[in-house]
Every structure is written in structure tokens, then in C-alpha cells.
Amino acid sequence: MKKDKFALILGANSDIARALAYLMAQKGWNLYLASRRLDPLNRLAQDLHLRYGCIAQALYFDALDYKSHGSFYKGLQPKPEGVVVAFGYLGPLKKPPKDFAEAEKIVQINFLGAVSILEIVAKDLEKRKKGFIIGLSSVAGDRGRASNYIYGSSKAAFSTYLQGLRQRLFKSGIQVLTVKPGFVVTKMTRDLDLPKHLVTQPEKVAQDIYRALKAGKDVLYTPFYWRFIMGAIKALPEGLFKRLKL
């Protein structure tokens, strides 16, 4: 195992992030596992170390505490080769938030929190001329729907941000991978009544992400069929779409 091969996972308590952490540790990565709840993170770090002999370090990180992001990243030694943004917040289930504070929290976590830390990371990777950034966006960002358009628009903004960042960092040899999962069985969706045939496990999403990283991809729909589902949904004329209950 290369001692200096580190990746940073932000929001590492996410179920998709945990599955990716197991896969990356298995593939020889050392990991910085950052999120708000330190107890499960410490347990995860210990388990990864015991199973795969990697260095796994649990770190406190709050996406909403923008001011702390500079010192958080500065404190990482050695610097990570790649960064995964996995934190996310869905808000109320099946309906848009009633009060602005909740809408603000969705946008702040999913978009501003990601921009705040990634602008710092990007500067560093640009200087070092290598590395990768993986952002977990969502198919929900591909078209606004009545049931979750605040979440969807925060993910649309994040996808557009990653698109621009990809173009900026391309000349420095840095890969920026936008991940658009469909329905995944995690704590985010456990209380939603999802169509069974369209639901995927976090381990499958993690495998797709790792494969896309290795293949140098830009955008990943996972599972793959979401590219076609969203292609069809995006192709619906607005006059028809606004009348539908999707």
C-alpha cells in the first residue's frame, strides 16, 4: 500500500459514501473520513483499518461552517489525491419545504457547502496538477418537479458548478466526475415509498463510481438506465410536463 495515496470523503457517514470507502480501502486507498457525527466515523475508520490495513482517519467537518473549510483542508497532511463530496440533505419527504429556513438549509448544504470546500480543494489540486473530484449530485437536478424542486434545483446548481469546474481543471489534468444516482436505499430515502424495480443498493452505486473514476468519465448516471429515464423525462414538452404528477 502506498503510504501517500489518500482520498478525502466529505459526508463519509452517508450510506453511499460508506460503501465507497469500503471499496476504496480494498483497492489500496488511505482515507480521510469527514462528517459531523464522529462516533460512527471512528467505528468505520477502525473497521477499514482492521480489514484492509489502510490508514483511515475520522475528522469533524460541517458543510455549513464555511469559515472552517480553509483550516480544515490546510490541516490535511499529506494532502489527498482526490476528494469525494457525498454530504447531502433532502429536506421534507414528498413535498417542498413550507418555510424558507428549511429551503435555505437544503441549498446551503447541497450547493453552497460544496462550493465552499471545493473552491479550496480545486486551488490546491490545480497547483499540484493531479487528482480528482467526485461530486454526488442527483437525477433530481435534471428536471424540476413539484415534490422536490428545492432539493432538485440545489442539485442542478451543483451539477452546473461541477461542469464548469471540470472545464477549468481539465488543463491541469484533474478529473471532475459528476455522479447522478437514481433511487438508492439509504437513510435519506428509507421513509419514501419508492418504485421497487428502480431502487438500487449503495454498494452498486459505489462500484459504478469507482469504475467511472478509473475510466476517466465526466458524468455518471447510476444505475446506467437513469440516463435513458432522464433523457425521456427531459424531452417532455413543458406544456405537458407541468400537467403530470411525476
Ligand SMILES: NC(=O)c1ccc[n+]([C@@H]2O[C@H](COP(=O)([O-])OP(=O)(O)OC[C@H]3O[C@@H](n4cnc5c(N)ncnc54)[C@H](OP(=O)(O)O)[C@@H]3O)[C@@H](O)[C@H]2O)c1
Ligand atoms: N439516496 C438516494 O436515493 C440519492 C439519490 C440521488 C443522489 N443522492 C445524493 O447522494 C449523496 C449521498 O446520499 P446518501 O443517500 O448516501 O446520504 P445519507 O445516507 O442520507 O447521508 C447523508 C449524509 O450527509 C451528511 N451531512 C448532512 N449535512 C451535513 C453537513 N452540514 N455537513 C457534513 N455532512 C453533512 C450527514 O452526515 P452526518 O451523519 O455526519 O451528520 C449524512 O450522513 C447525497 O448528496 C445525496 O443527495 C442520494
